[in-house]
Amino acid sequence: MRVSPRTTEKLAFGAIWTSGAIAVLVLLFLIGYVVVRGAPEISPEFLFTPPRGGLGGEGGISSCIVSTLWIVVVTMLLLTPLGLGAAIYMAEYAPENRLIGFIRYSVELLAGVPSIVFGLFGYAVFVTVMSLHFSILSGALTLVCLLLPFLTRTAEEALRAVPRAQREAALALGATKWQVVTRVVVPAAMPGIITGVILCIGRTVSESAPLFVTMGGSSGMPDGIMSPGRTLAVHVFYLAMETNALEKALATGAVLVVLILVTNLLTNWISTRLQARMMGAR
Amino acid sequence: MDPKITTRNVDFFYGSVQALRGVTLDVREHSITALIGPSGCGKSTFLRSLNRMNDTIHGARLEGDVHIDGTDIYRDGVDVVELRKRVGMVFQQPNPFPKTIYENVVFGPRVLGETDRTRLDHIAETSLKAAGLWDEVKDELRKSGLALSGGQQQRLCIARALAVEPEVILMDEPCSALDPLSTLRIEELMQVLKKDYTIVIVTHNMQQAARASDWTGFFLMGELIEYGVTAEIFSRPTDKRTEDYITGRFG
Numbered sequence: 291m292r293v294s295p296r297t298t299e300k301l302a303f304g305a306i307w308t309s310g311a312i313a314v315l316v317l318l319f320l321i322g323y324v325v326v327r328g329a330p331e332i333s334p335e336f337l338f339t340p341p342r343g344g345l346g347g348e349g350g351i352s353s354c355i356v357s358t359l360w361i362v363v364v365t366m367l368l369l370t371p372l373g374l375g376a377a378i379y380m381a382e383y384a385p386e387n388r389l390i391g392f393i394r395y396s397v398e399l400l401a402g403v404p405s406i407v408f409g410l411f412g413y414a415v416f417v418t419v420m421s422l423h424f425s426i427l428s429g430a431l432t433l434v435c436l437l438l439p440f441l442t443r444t445a446e447e448a449l450r451a452v453p454r455a456q457r458e459a460a461l462a463l464g465a466t467k468w469q470v471v472t473r474v475v476v477p478a479a480m481p482g483i484i485t486g487v488i489l490c491i492g493r494t495v496s497e498s499a500p501l502f503v504t505m506g507g508s509s510g511m512p513d514g515i516m517s518p519g520r521t522l523a524v525h526v527f528y529l530a531m532e533t534n535a536l537e538k539a540l541a542t543g544a545v546l547v548v549l550i551l552v553t554n555l556l557t558n559w560i561s562t563r564l565q566a567r568m569m570g571a572r
Numbered sequence: 573m574d575p576k577i578t579t580r581n582v583d584f585f586y587g588s589v590q591a592l593r594g595v596t597l598d599v600r601e602h603s604i605t606a607l608i609g610p611s612g613c614g615k616s617t618f619l620r621s622l623n624r625m626n627d628t629i630h631g632a633r634l635e636g637d638v639h640i641d642g643t644d645i646y647r648d649g650v651d652v653v654e655l656r657k658r659v660g661m662v663f664q665q666p667n668p669f670p671k672t673i674y675e676n677v678v679f680g681p682r683v684l685g686e687t688d689r690t691r692l693d694h695i696a697e698t699s700l701k702a703a704g705l706w707d708e709v710k711d712e713l714r715k716s717g718l719a720l721s722g723g724q725q726q727r728l729c730i731a732r733a734l735a736v737e738p739e740v741i742l743m744d745e746p747c748s749a750l751d752p753l754s755t756l757r758i759e760e761l762m763q764v765l766k767k768d769y770t771i772v773i774v775t776h777n778m779q780q781a782a783r784a785s786d787w788t789g790f791f792l793m794g795e796l797i798e799y800g801v802t803a804e805i806f807s808r809p810t811d812k813r814t815e816d817y818i819t820g821r822f823g
Contacts, residue, residue: 386630455667459729462623463680463736464657473683478670 321547328540336541341509341525347535351542353511357426357519358495358549360512361505364430365437365494370487372434373441374476377483380442381449382471401439408436409500417504424506424518432504433497437490444489448482449475484561491553495546498523522546574642576601576740576770577622582636584617584794586629591617593794594636599740599787604762604771606781606802609791610822615774618791619742622772623659624652640740657684660738664745666725668717668732673700673709676717676728680736695735703731704761723754730761741765743773747780759784778818782806790814 293301335350342349384390412432422428452475460470476483498521506518507528520528522542529539575598584592592614599605607615617626624645626632638645645655657680668676677696678686686692696713700706705727709720717728726746733741743762747755762771762784775781781788782802789799790811798805798814809815816822 453667455663455665456669458625458628458661459663459667459669459732460679460683461628462625462656462661462663463683463732464653465679465683466653469683473679474669 324540324543324547327537328542328544331537331541332544336538337545340511341520343509345533347529347533347538349509351522351525351545353509354520354522354525354542355545355549357505357512358521358523358546360426360515360519361429361433361501361521362491362494362553364426364515365433366487366491368430369434369437369441369490373438373486373490374445374483376438376442377445377449378471378476381446382467382475397439397442401443405436405497406499406503408432409503411435412500412504422516424504424508425516426505426512426519427515429501429505429519429521430515432500433494436497436500437493440493441486441490444486445479445483448479448486451482452478480561480565484557488554488557491557492550495521495550495553496523498527502527522549575599576640577772578637578639579618580637580639582618582621582634582638584614584621584626584635585631585633587631591794592621595794595796597789597796597799599770599772601770602766602768603786604766604773604784605787605789606785607772607774607789607791608776608778608781608817609797610817611776613791614794615789615791616744619744619772619774620661622740622742623656623661625656625661627652657736658738659740659742660733660736661742661744662726662729662733662746665749666722666729668720668725668728670716670718672714673717673720673728674713677731677735679732684736699731699735700728702734702765703727704757704764705731721754723750723757726750726754726758727761730758730765734765738769740770740772743771745774745776748776755780778806778820790817792817 337350337355338352339350340353341347341351380390380394409432412428412435416422416428416431417424422431456474456478457470460474461467465473501521502524505520505524507520507524508518509520509525510517512519523546526539526542526546529535529542533539577597577599579595579597582592582595583590595614595618607619609615620626621634621638622640622645626634634646640655640659644650669679671679674696677699678692681692681695686695697706697710700709705724708724709715709728717725720728726749730741730746747758750758759780762773765771766786773781773785785802787800788802788805790797790805790809790813792813798809798811805814806818809818
């Protein structure tokens with residue numbers, strides 16, 4: 291049987307539309323479920339007191355919010371310069387030879403290693419050998435190892451996507467290679483780099499296993515990077531597995547979702563403003 | 573008067589592929605020299621060897637001599653950054669940076685270390701005026717350079733090149749992406765600019781070479797077939813291949 295192009299067109303459109311609709315519905319259902327079931331538990335008391343423990347999961351999540359913010363800030367402060375630096379080297383300076391090809395391949399491989407394996411590595415190296423103990427710093431260093439391949443890769447792609455014509459224009463004006471990189475290539479690649487950073491923030495907020503084994507599970511209020519801590523994601527895990535307070539777990543999840551949303555919006559807003567200032571209004 | 577640029581027996585290779593064969597040519601100061609020829613004839617390669625832009629291409633190699641003001645620009649120890657400041661370039665596709673009009677123009681002076689705001693403002697104004705763009709953009713210097721039309725973008729790129737006060741301006745088919753009116757504006761501009769600058773332009777458009785240039789060189793398969801005063805080349809070419817090309821028999 292032969293299918294007319296017009297029928298194919300309709301079928302293809304139908305299939306694509308359905309896939310899109312399913313993706314959106316799953317997302318809405320997921321967020322809706324978490325928010326609707328969790329929302330009744332959210333109160334000022336829930337937000338501003340630390341967990342008290344126990345089988346009923348008493349107390350709030352204040353220390354977990356603070357731990358999460360700590361881990362995000364420390365991880366990103368370490369990760370961003372390292373990832374960007376590596377990406378600049380790979381995209382602009384690295385010679386195209388076998389060694390670099392091998393490094394690139396290894397980095398891609400590393401990005402596929404399960405995060406708990408990084409957690410065990412972090413436990414062995416940072417917590418034990420380097421004696422950083424269960425701490426926010428140990429957790430952040432572990433996440434840097436976990437996310438560095440991904441951020442490097444994303445930033446490198448963004449840098450490579452900057453047209454050759456832009457680089458040549460700058461070179462032709464008497465710019466040095468470093469000036470071309472810092473004044474033309476990196477600014478032009480900024481949207482792609484920011485996207486990578488936002489995705490890394492999302493991963494940082496949502497990782498639980500590698501943080502569980504490097505930050506410990508202490509629910510106390512952290513007072514610095516050497517404090518142990520329990521992030522929201524880890525707390526959700528705790529509540530779901532060790533207590534019978536599923537509603538509180540869902541409420542924590544809802545706060546987590548909102549936190550991710552706010553960070554993304556904030557990062558987006560900052561980068562748009564930054565870009566507008568750098569590039570001028572269109 | 574000594575020529576501004578002299579090349580002697582220039583061979584150029586991309587890896588094992590030879591793109592130029594023994595090109596010998598003199599460019600006079602304060603003149604417009606047009607390089608014509610079919611696609612792949614080496615005219616752009618030749619142009620880009622005058623500010624060592626080909627250095628950025630992996631595996632590229634040049635043999636022979638290229639002198640500007642009597643100095644061998646391929647000699648060891650030549651400061652390529654300094655050379656490119658003296659020999660500016662305008663590209664085929666308008667390529668303003670994704671920055672404001674103002675920041676585009678002062679990019680060159682800035683990378684060369686100029687920080688004084690008043691001087692930068694002055695440079696921006698004089699360069700945009702010289703490129704014939706000032707009246708159109710003077711009230712919107714904070715707008716993105718990419719918001720301009722193609723012809724305006726190309727004049728912005730010319731202003732950007734002028735801002736570093738080069739001696740030579742290389743133009744690599746600067747009008748091929750532009751409409752006829754914008755092309756005319758650029759050609760008029762070239763006539764003004766040649767009073768202060770030496771211009772070498774690669775063009776696909778023979779009418780453009782005939783109307784706008786003082787000297788014309790015809791390239792074919794990496795060789796400079798014929799070089800002379802534009803009016804002579806177009807009225808009495810000495811080489812059969814030049815005649816075939818300019819009369820439109822091939823290319």
